[in-house]
Amino acid sequence: MLSIKNLAAKVEEKDILKGLSIEVKPGEVHAIMGPNGAGKSTLGNVLAGREGYEVTGGSIEFLGENILDFEAHERACKGVFLAFQYPVEIPGVSNMEFLKASVDAVRESRGLEPYSSVEFIKLAREKSKAVDLPADFLKRGVNEGFSGGEKKRNELMQMMLLEPTLCILDETDSGLDIDALQVVADGVNKLRDPNRSFIVVTHYQRLLDYIVPDFVHVLADGKIVKSGGKELALELEKEGYGWIEKETV
Ligand code: ADP
Numbered sequence: 633m634l635s636i637k638n639l640a641a642k643v644e645e646k647d648i649l650k651g652l653s654i655e656v657k658p659g660e661v662h663a664i665m666g667p668n669g670a671g672k673s674t675l676g677n678v679l680a681g682r683e684g685y686e687v688t689g690g691s692i693e694f695l696g697e698n699i700l701d702f703e704a705h706e707r708a709c710k711g712v713f714l715a716f717q718y719p720v721e722i723p724g725v726s727n728m729e730f731l732k733a734s735v736d737a738v739r740e741s742r743g744l745e746p747y748s749s750v751e752f753i754k755l756a757r758e759k760s761k762a763v764d765l766p767a768d769f770l771k772r773g774v775n776e777g778f779s780g781g782e783k784k785r786n787e788l789m790q791m792m793l794l795e796p797t798l799c800i801l802d803e804t805d806s807g808l809d810i811d812a813l814q815v816v817a818d819g820v821n822k823l824r825d826p827n828r829s830f831i832v833v834t835h836y837q838r839l840l841d842y843i844v845p846d847f848v849h850v851l852a853d854g855k856i857v858k859s860g861g862k863e864l865a866l867e868l869e870k871e872g873y874g875w876i877e878k879e880t881v
């Protein structure tokens with residue numbers, strides 16, 4: 633599904649990713665852990681095609697296509713979804729309108745008709761219930777005045793509506809209490825599917841108790857320095873990252 637080879641990327645003239653490789657097959661959940669500043673968010677942003685990141689080497693192939701040539705919205709239409717560490721507020725634009733516009737754009741690119749308002753309202757209410765967000769959040773401005781947990785639930789709802797093929801969650805657990813964490817994890821687990829893959833960036837092993845990954849990778853200084861199964865996350869929780877750095881010198 634996703635093949636990242638020797639990826640190198642710069643932000644503001646600074647080398648951040650320095651030869652990073654990962655292979656993700658359909659249905660797999662890959663967790664990415666690593667110290668602050670390692671390049672985890674940069675990886676998510678480069679995958680999603682956000683502006684401000686210059687790819688200086690390597691390749692990203694998604695569903696057999698080199699996606700480095702595509703703009704962010706084209707990648708979204710092809711099924712790449714990035715959930716942000718800090719979701720943005722868009723006051724004045726209703727959440728419902730925003731969701732409908734993004735879902736219809738993706739549907740259009742797949743040759744499908746836009747939803748009618750009635751259909752979409754029904755669908756959005758169903759999904760807001762699934763993430764435990766009261767329906768009146770659909771009428772409010774996008775993320776306007778939402779708490780951290782509410783923003784994450786809202787984003788999860790957006791993900792459910794968009795039905796992406798590759799979901800990238802960047803520290804979706806940061807700032808969540810245990811109940812909100814459970815809601816996010818349940819939502820992700822419901823979306824797990826043989827044709828859908830996840831890259832879950834997290835600082836803490838805690839989230840991985842609920843979203844059990846197939847693989848865990850440690851990203852340090854712009855590269856994957858260690859990979860393993862879910863037990864690697866437990867080891868990291870106990871031992872920190874120092875031992876890996878020693879192991880790799
Ligand atoms: P992580 O998510 O692993 O904590 P990031 O990918 O956010 O790490 O950041 C990696 C490095 O890139 C850090 O040193 C950070 O300061 C730098 N960086 C990220 N974004 C920018 C930016 N827009 N301008 C300058 N430096 C940046």
Ligand code: MG
Binds near residue numbers: 673
């Ligand atoms: Mg960070």
Ligand code: MG
Binds near residue numbers: 672673802803
């Ligand atoms: Mg980050």
